[in-house]
Amino acid sequence: DYLAIKEDEISVTRGEVVQILGTxxxxxxxxxxxxxxxxxxAEGWIPGNILGPKEGDGSLKKLSWQMFKLKKPSFKDKNNPSGSSSGGAGDTNSLERRTKSLGREGKSKIVGPDLAYEMPPVVQHPLTSVTVQAGDMAVLTCKICGRPRPNIAWRFQDVTPIAIGPRTMLMYNEDGVATLQLSQVSVSDSGEYSCFASSEMGSVVTRCTLIVLGSEREEATGAIWKATFENDFMDxxxxxxxRxxxxxKCIQKCSGQELAxxxxxxxxxxxxxxxxxFNTLQSLQHPSLARVFDLYEAKQNLIIIMQYLPHGRLFEYICSKPHFDELQAAEYVRQLLDVLHYLHNCRIAHLDVKPENLLVEVGPMSTSVKLIDFGDARHIYNNYYIHPMVGNPEFMAPEIVSSTPVGLLTDVWSAGIxxxxxxxxxxxxxxxxQEETCSNIxxxxxxxxxxxxxxxxxEAKDLMRLILIEDLSRRPTAHTCLESAWIRKALVPRNSPLRPKPILTSRLSDFIERRRHQVRILDA
Known part of the structure; x- marks a missing residue:
């Protein structure tokens, strides 16, 4: 396993297969x-000493050797005989810009495509972001080459497939130029567009942002702010x-959908x-994260429209049920640790894990925990961010209370509480x-x-002892906690209809009421 230590690096796990883009x-x-x-x-840098052959006999066979070298082919440009990158100045995906902006000036080692019969898809000219006026035509192009000829697929916001339609034209010519043409664009067409190329040799993707200028304003990030909340929703x-x-709760007038x-x-x-x-939540996809849909601004408020979860907070939901036991608790905690593991792989620390930010979505077969409120969330790439202590410190880690640098494992402490x-x-x-509480922490x-x-x-006490370590560097990762005996026991199917010994929820109800009272005092 390799854990990223710089902003431009990514974490990888032993046994994962990666596609090499450059060195x-x-x-x-x-x-x-x-x-x-x-x-x-994800794309990013890793050290060469952790790369090795695929699982097998331990040797690099001919095909593996070819693929290794051909993930960095040299496609010569007619106007650039040297073969250097000629991506546009606004291209955020080009290797040349990425290496310069992140301080890695080294040229990639190149091997010509004539050395083998097959090669994975490679983006020779990536997509570039485009800004157009509403009603105009938007044309997105990129050049992707490979042997065999790759299949091309376009997506909007990385989720919605784009197909040929009355306003949409898709083309991919013999020279490897892929084109998406959108006519009569509107503000709703604004967003991220992705071009995926895949073949039996591998896959590659290039992305860009389309901004359509209309009556609604677009910020530098491409987020769209609307000013029609009262027209669109009923309170x-x-x-x-x-805080x-x-x-x-609001109801969308045009659809009757309940939203938050x-x-x-x-x-x-x-x-x-x-x-x-909003952008952080929109970029993430995990079953334990609430979805976000739109941004609105009003005279007094900034508004995020998000998924409505009618069953409310996890602790209150538990107290409303007739039975609660350790296995159920372990399952809820497993879901929390799983979403923290996902966030930490994305180098995101939530920094406000507490009962009020844990909701539930109840389905016909299962109950899902949802982690909400990313107002304090930060991308963590080093050990130099000091998070301010605001509000009740009960679920805060020692590093927040003592105003020392936080990290991804700050969230794990809160999960232990x-x-x-x-x-x-x-x-x-x-x-x-509050002073005595901070001292105890x-x-x-x-x-x-x-x-x-x-x-x-x-086993439950052992996991809490493992987590509640004041030294951030010695605290376990969310993945380590997921492998604990207490969590693994909850995953074993129950062979007996007998339920485990119940846990009384009366004290948990008192805990909830005390927290409510504290909020009322702060509001007053």
Whole structure:
């Protein structure tokens, strides 16, 4: 396994297969890692010493050798005999721009395509972002070559396939130029467009942003702000409130769909911060993350339209059920750790994991935990970000309380507190004042009183001990926690109809009411 240590690097796991895009004089390789169950597709640098042959007899066979070298072919440009990159100045995906902007100036080592009969698809000229006026025609082009000739597929926002239609024309000529032509574009056509090329030798993708200028304003990031919230939605009452926002239920007038509107007070949070939260959530795809749909601005509020979850918060849902036990608790925690593992693979720290930010989506066969509120989330590439301590410190890690640099594993500490409260109904570090609570956190002063943990398994206590380590560098990753005996036991199918010993939820109900009271005091 390799854990990324710089902004331009990616983490990879032993046994993963990556596509090599380039290399430099530092023996670093630019690779493409396909999406998997734990993290999205990514491109970045990894050291050459961790690369090896595919699983097998341990030797690089001829085909593997050819593929290794041919992932970096030299396509000569008619106007550029030297074979150097000629991508546009606005191309954010070109290898040349990526290496310059990230401080890796080395030229890629090139092997000509005439050395073999087959080669994977390679983007010779990537897509470039385009800005057009509403009603005009938008043309997106790129050049992708490979042997055998790759299949080309276009997608909008990385999800919606694009097919030939009344306004859409798709072309891919013999020279490898792929073209998407959109006529009579509107503001709703704005977004990210992707061109995927695939063959039996591999796959590659290039992306760009289309901005359609109309009555609605586009910011530099390409996010679209709308000003018609009152025309588009009907208010259906308040759901909950937090430090900077009130979440309200709303009904879309044109469809009757129930949605949630996170109304952020303008004077408390900037428009840029709101847009960052929206863009972060929109770029992520995981079953334990709530979906976001639109951005609106009003006179007093900035509004994020998101998925409505009618069953509310996890802790309150647990208290409403007739039975709750350790296996159920372990399953809920497993889902939380799984989404944290996904976020951390994306180098994102949530930094506000607490009961109020855990909701549930109840389906006919299962209940899914949803992690919400990415207002404090940050991309973490080094150990120099100090997160401010705002609000109740109960679920905050020692590094936040002591104003020292945070990291991805800051979230894991908060998950450990979630486990403690789920199983006991009490908070491990809570004291009579906020100062005393902070002191308990920094000193890591907690225990497992028999009054609350008499029937709790040793495996659960072992996991909490493993997590609640004040030294950030010694704390386990979310993936390590997922491999713990307590979590793995919850995955074993139950052969007996007998339920495990129930956990009383009366203390958990008292915990919820105390937290509500604290929020009311802060609001007052």
């Amino acid at each position: 430099n004089q530092y023996n670093m390789f630019l690779v493409h890692r396909p999406a998997n169950n734990h993290c999205p597709a 259906a009452g308040e759901i909950c409130r937090g 900077f926002a009130v979440v309200r 509107a996170k109304c952020i007070t303008r004077r408390l949070l900037s428009k840029q911060a709101t847009e960052t939260e 979630i486990i403690y409260v789920l199983l006991s109904g009490v908070s491990p570090f809570l004291d009579e004042s 920094i000193r890591n002063d907690y225990c497992f009183p028999d009054e609350y943990f008499a029937g709790i398994s040793p």
